[in-house]
Amino acid sequence: MADAFVLDALRTPRGRRGGSLAEVHPVRLAAGLLEALPARGVDPGRVDDVVLGTVSAVGEQGGVLARAAAQAAGVPDAVPGMQVNRYCASGLEAVTTAAARVAAGFDDLVVAGGVESMSRVPLGSDGGPYATDPTALEPWSLIPQGVSADAIASMHGLTGRDVDAYAVESQARAAAAWEAGAFTRSIVPVVGADEAVLLERDEHLRPGTTLEALAGLKPAFAAFGEAGFDAEVLRRHQGIGRIEHVHTAGNSSGIVDGAGLVVVGSGAAARSLGLAPRARIVAATSVGSDPALMLTGPVAATQRVLLRAGLALSDIEVFEVNEAFAAVVLHWLRETGADPARTNVHGGAIALGHPLGATGAMLVGTALDALEERGGRYALVTLCVGGGMASAMVLERV
Secondary structure, eight states: OOOOEEEEEEEOOOEETTSTTTTSOHHHHHHHHHHTTGGGTOOGGGOOEEEEEOSSOSGGGOSOHHHHHHHHTTOOTTOOEEEEOBTBTHHHHHHHHHHHHHHTTSOSEEEEEEEEETTTSOTTTTOSHHHHOGGGGTTSOOOOHHHHHHHHHHHHTOOHHHHHHHHHHHHHHHHHHHHTTTTTTTBOOEEOTTSOEEESSOSSOOTTOOHHHHHTSOOSSHHHIIIIIHHHHHHHOGGGOOOOOOOOTTSBOOOEEEEEEEEEEOHHHHHHHTOOOOEEEEEEEEEEOOSTTTTOHHHHHHHHHHHHHTOOGGGEEEEEEOOSBHHHHHHHHHHHOOOGGGBSBTBOHHHHOOOHHHHHHHHHHHHHHHHHHHTOSEEEEEEEETTTEEEEEEEEEO
16 A cells, blocks of 8 residues: 655635635635645646535535536546535535545546535535435434533533633734744635636634623524433433533634645655655545534544554643534543644634535644644544444654
C-alpha cells in the first residue's frame, strides 16, 4: 500500500444563512475552489477524480454535483466526479475515499471535499424516512439531534451555563485565530459573476459573545422533547432521569454555506507537480453508535482510529472535534480525557458554522494549519453523524 498525502487544503469562507453567499449556486461554491488549484501548483488535467460530499443532494445540489462543478470550473472533460453522503461527515468521507484509492494505487491524485448551501437547499430537503415517515424506522424511532444533545448534557449534569461557557470560548478562539491570520493559507474568497468579492472572511462569527447574552436565548429543542422525544430517550436510557433542554442557537453549530477541498496524492504525484506534501493520512474510520444518543460516536471513532494508527491519545498535538452542539465536545473531552487546550484550538462550528457536506474537509485543513503552526506531528479529526454514526482521521505532518 502506498502512502496517501495531503498536498493542499483550501476552503471558502463560511457565509451565514441568507447572507453573502446565499446568491451563489452551490456548483459555483465548489467550482471557485477548483479554479484556484492551478495557482497552488495543481494541474487540473492531472486530477484522476473529484469527490465531493453533500448532505441534501437534491435540487441545486442534486445529480452529481462534483462533475458539474468540475465542468463549471473548466476542468478537462477526462476528469470525472462523484458525490458521497455520510451526513455531517460527508466531507471527511470524501477525503477518506480519496486516500483509500491513492493508497491502493487506483489513483495518483484526487481532489476531495464537500459543499453545502444551506441557504438555498435547507436541511431536510432530501426527504427520506426522517422527514416523511418516521414509522418506517421502527423500532428505531427517530430522535432529533438537538434532543440527543440535550440528553447527553443531562447525562453529565451539564447546565446551560456550562454549554454557554464552551460556546463563548469557541467564539473567542475563532476571533483570535482570524486576527492572527491562522486561516489565511486555506481561504479562497468567493467572487460573483462580475468578479467582485462577495465574501473573504467567515461571516457567522460573533466576537465579544458573553455568557449573559447567551443566557437570554431560548432552548431550541424543548418543543421536540415535549412532543414525545424526551420520553423515548428516557425509555431507553432511564439512568438520565430527566432531560434539561440547555442547547440554544448560541451554543449549537451555525447554519451556513460553504465549500472545502483537500488535494490528496501519492508521493510520485507530489514530486511530479513539484509540491511538498503537507501531511500523511495515517488512518481513518467510521463507526455506528446509539441512535438515541446519536452524537456520542466520536468517542468510539477516536479510540478506533488511534488503534489503527498505532498511536496513543498523548501522541496527538491537535484535535478537531466538530462542534455540532457544545455537549458533543464536552462529552468527548470527558470520555477520552483529551486536553481541552489542544482541542478546537481555532474555535469550531459554534462560532464558524457547519456547512454540513463541507465541514469534514474544512476540519482537515484547519487541523493541518494548527499542526503546522504548533510544529506538532499528529492531528486527529472527528465528527458526530446523524442517525448514530461518527467518523475520524489521523494526520501526520511531514
